[in-house]
Amino acid sequence: MDYALERFTAEVTQVLVATGRVPANLIELTTPKPNIPADLALPMFKAAKELGQPPPRLAAELAAAITLPPDSLIGAVTAVGPFLNFSMHPERLAAAVVSEIQATGVNYGHQDDGAGHRIVVDYSAPNIAKRMHVGHIRSTIIGQALVNIYRTLGYAVVGDNHLGDWGKQFGVVLASVERDGKPSAQGEAALEALEAQYARYAAAAKEDPALDEHARLWSLRLEQGDPQARALWQWSVDLTMSAAQRNYDRLGVHIDHAYGESFYEPMLAGVIQDALTNGAAFRDAEGAVVVENLEHLPTFLIQRKDGGTLYMTRDMATILFRVREFQPTQIVYVVGEPQSLHLRQLFALVRTMGYTTTSELIHVAFGTVFDGEGQALSTRRGNMIYLETLLDDAVSRARAVVERKSPDLPEAEKNAVAEAVGVGAVVYNDLYQDPKRNITLDWERMLSTDGNSATYLQYSHARCRSILRRASEDGGASADGDLALLTHPSETRLLKHLARLPEAVREAGARYAPFVIADWCYTTAREFGVFFEQCPVLKADSPALRVARLALVAVTATALKNGLGLLGLKAPERM
RNA sequence: GACCCCGUAGCUCAGUGGAUUAGAGCGCUUCCCUGCGGAGGAAGAGGUCGUGCGUUCGAGUCGCACCGGGGUCGCCA
Structure with missing residues (x-):
């Protein structure tokens, strides 16, 4: 797949080489900072040194020597000091980007870089007979985002859930179940009960060597494949995995294997x-x-x-x-x-x-998760946070917001939106920044519905869909659109940014960094917000412009939804 | 003691050698509802990029040292 941005870059290299004044190996194109009014730049320092000329002069000479082919995606070439700047042709950019997103749809952003290669991703890794807590949450969410990103890059991806289902502690688990019986609760509540039994048994065993010995015996029986021990162990695995599965389903997590x-x-x-x-x-x-x-x-x-x-x-x-x-x-x-x-x-x-x-x-x-007091979350300290309760809490808070903002939605849809928004907030909290950083669990920040938040991204998507819904209700004047009309500065900015999704996916993969996608989504939402403010769509000046803008809104929704999907976030139609 | 991660605005973070002005969000001060969703948009205040030395035509970005925070270091996982 050759996306518009890649074609633009290729063209720039081509026209530079065609001048015959700069060898291809000295062409290192860079993306200029946002305050520079250009889309691609060639800093002339290296080439100038090599060719024994001052950089500004070389830049000016090249600018004069370049000839653009007809229908080029390059709109302008300008020498600015030691830089040679290239800008996209706004009309052709609009046509190229909108039509490629229309053509690829849910596959917009896909690459075939990974064809023929396989990647194993080891993530989640809950401990059997325990609830999933903040550490597993990070692994699960970041891991699934990476899996999504590599699949999009064309790799064959194998997810493997490396369960903590072995080790000495299982002697205590089995002994405690033998002594106290199996908990009757469901989901993580059952695991909570099991954890409590475990703790009671472990404490008692410290005082009573007989209990300790008994646990060691269970451990030995398990390792030797004793059927009763094995059956009890399997029960604890099944119990844990069925609780985990409920969480995975909510998070959009699917892990291929769990050896x-x-x-x-x-x-x-x-x-x-x-x-x-x-x-x-x-x-x-x-x-x-x-x-x-x-x-x-x-x-x-x-x-x-x-x-x-x-x-x-x-x-x-x-x-x-x-x-x-x-x-x-x-x-x-x-x-x-x-x-x-x-x-x-x-x-x-x-x-x-x-x-x-x-x-x-x-x-x-x-990094490690800390609580509001700067203490690492730990079971021993009693400040641990568990996945199921975290999700439930976030969803119920989101439900209250939905009730306030959108009281007219049907009940079922309110619930679905609250689930998408609440779970999305938890997911985004682990994906919006570099994972290496330690994070402080800040409920206000995590559940915030404005600024750089999952809710803002979902809201932006819902606004796009809302416009499109209204347009189809109107019946609309079925004029022919002309994508070349999309030349308002905020339209051009939005289009250029939409064109960057494929490159963002690539960078996210190369850096093992889902936050690159989060950044892209956030900037998309911002650029759309500006466009939305400045460019009327349904009441555009002409029917042709209205059609073109509707197309832009539609591809924005498509691309944004794809980006959100990479992160594991749902994109509701209304909220 | 050794090694690893982090240090950018009051707070949370982008910025992986290049361009007078180092970018966002939150918070703070102001604006914008006779136009499609205000869970929005615009403007403003706010910075010795932890400190110092170095490499380079050019350093928030690379190297070294130091400071501060987090973490790890043979019979747990």
């Missing part, structure tokens, strides 16, 4: 042996398997002295499996920043072991 840590149990002896054979690791005097001096990283273990395996061991096996099963060009881990050392060690180890000769390993790290 989980337990899946890799049979491979663990093999990867430890591989590391020993390869020489990356050695067995120390006490029997633990140690990795030392690897790329100047701190020493770490891949097997305990008692023979037990570790998180690291399972992660090694996970990579081996993913490489064999999917042959990905990349494996992307959407995991909290505190685990960055762990992942650096893991990546370095499997690299030296030769597990990943063709797969690049990427850690998309996200």
